[in-house]
Amino acid sequence: MEFRSAGVIGAGAWGTALAQVTGWAGLDTLLQAREPEVVESIRERRINEAFLPGVVLDDHVNVTADIADLAACDLILAVPPAQHLRSVMTAFAAHYRPGTPIVLCSKGIERGSLKLMTDVLAESIPGATVAVLSGPSFAADVSRGLPTAVTLACADAALGEELMWTLSAPGFRPYLATDLIGAEAGGALKNVLAIACGIVEGRGLGKSAHAALITRGFAEMTRLAVALGGEAETVAGLCGLGDLVLTCSSPQSRNMSLGLALGQGQTVEQALAGKRSVAEGYESAPAVRDLARKLGVETPICEAVAAVLAGETTVDVVIDGLLSRPLKVERN
Numbered sequence: 001m002e003f004r005s006a007g008v009i010g011a012g013a014w015g016t017a018l019a020q021v022t023g024w025a026g027l028d029t030l031l032q033a034r035e036p037e038v039v040e041s042i043r044e045r046r047i048n049e050a051f052l053p054g055v056v057l058d059d060h061v062n063v064t065a066d067i068a069d070l071a072a073c074d075l076i077l078a079v080p081p082a083q084h085l086r087s088v089m090t091a092f093a094a095h096y097r098p099g100t101p102i103v104l105c106s107k108g109i110e111r112g113s114l115k116l117m118t119d120v121l122a123e124s125i126p127g128a129t130v131a132v133l134s135g136p137s138f139a140a141d142v143s144r145g146l147p148t149a150v151t152l153a154c155a156d157a158a159l160g161e162e163l164m165w166t167l168s169a170p171g172f173r174p175y176l177a178t179d180l181i182g183a184e185a186g187g188a189l190k191n192v193l194a195i196a197c198g199i200v201e202g203r204g205l206g207k208s209a210h211a212a213l214i215t216r217g218f219a220e221m222t223r224l225a226v227a228l229g230g231e232a233e234t235v236a237g238l239c240g241l242g243d244l245v246l247t248c249s250s251p252q253s254r255n256m257s258l259g260l261a262l263g264q265g266q267t268v269e270q271a272l273a274g275k276r277s278v279a280e281g282y283e284s285a286p287a288v289r290d291l292a293r294k295l296g297v298e299t300p301i302c303e304a305v306a307a308v309l310a311g312e313t314t315v316d317v318v319i320d321g322l323l324s325r326p327l328k329v330e331r332n
């Protein structure tokens with residue numbers, strides 16, 4: 001099947017950057033935005049001033065407020081914050097044409113249900129054709145054409161290959177996988193772990209602690225992914241380790257910068273005040289903790305982050321707690 005058009009649901013930074021990519025790839029792209037000022041800003045100035053300032057959008061990109069306008073698109077990219085995926089895709093269900101691939105680009109686990117995004121989609125639009133796009137990719141980098149590589153996971157390898165070619169653009173390289181669960185688990189956990197890395201950095205605990213945290217965090221990510229039915233090999237790729245390294249290395253990450261603020265002594269409320277953009281690690285931390293407990297998977301770093309964010313404990317207490325855990329064999 002040849003894809004000529006793409007609909008992008010959600011015009012935050014990442015939806016807008018991905019619309020830029022599909023525009024560069026030559027697809028007629030319709031970007032759905034929920035905020036009237038975003039629609040106006042893109043229509044009048046070709047820039048999403050609210051969420052991706054300074055980036056002039058490709059001529060192939062148009063904007064709409066109405067999700068129904070995406071009904072005719074050959075391909076859908078779903079990019080709302082993870083906690084809103086269910087409501088957004090339920091609203092789109094009446095307009096979905098069976099067989100149209102939906103590429104899930106949100107990173108998180110739904111609170112309450114503890115479900116991955118693919119499961120949320122399956123309940124919102126039963127029978128939808130699904131793929132997952134995830135990996136180390138700051139919207140600001142991608143939308144400026146800086147080199148980026150991501151994982152594109154699709155259970156149907158032939159469709160995955162078509163999507164891989166369709167979504168590739170100069171500087172944007174999707175790598176193919178078939179393990180959706182591993183790709184989703186990697187993207188969801190790296191955000192929680194980046195908050196921990198920010199705390200370590202903000203508290204001035206040093207680069208050695210930072211490296212140890214990334215490594216032990218990766219072990220948690222791998223354990224949970226495997227317990228969910230994903231593959232360790234997938235998590236070792238761009239969607240897991242790759243994204244963990246990126247997000248834990250730069251204050252450009254909203255999650256790491258939240259952790260930095262907490263490590264420097266701000267409260268969660270102060271750190272999030274006035275922010276319009278989403279920090280998915282904050283949103284998903286309680287779900288990661290509950291899911292890991294339910295599956296009997298040990299995730300001490302994610303547990304600690306969830307406890308700090310919920311105000312159950314303090315940064316200093318969790319650092320002491322992590323450092324006084326019993327010594328053990330190093331393995332995943």
Ligand SMILES: NC(=O)C1=CN([C@@H]2O[C@H](COP(=O)(O)OP(=O)(O)OC[C@H]3O[C@@H](n4cnc5c(N)ncnc54)[C@H](O)[C@@H]3O)[C@@H](O)[C@H]2O)C=CC1
Pocket residue numbers: 010011012013014015016034035051079080081082084088105106107108137138139140276277278279280
């Ligand atoms: N920004 C980035 O560099 C990257 C983001 N992502 C993922 O993309 C997803 C979207 O994040 P961003 O585009 O960065 O968002 P953003 O933080 O730039 O913007 C917030 C978004 O939330 C939407 N929103 C607010 N309330 C809503 C509601 N009630 N229902 C539906 N949508 C609502 C806004 O319309 C806006 O699109 C997240 O899961 C994030 O982890 C993935 C890769 C890179």
Ligand SMILES: O=C(CO)COP(=O)(O)O
Pocket residue numbers: 107135136137138139191194243246247252253254255256278279280
């Ligand atoms: O997912 C991302 C990079 O791959 C973006 O990270 P933040 O949401 O922490 O900014």
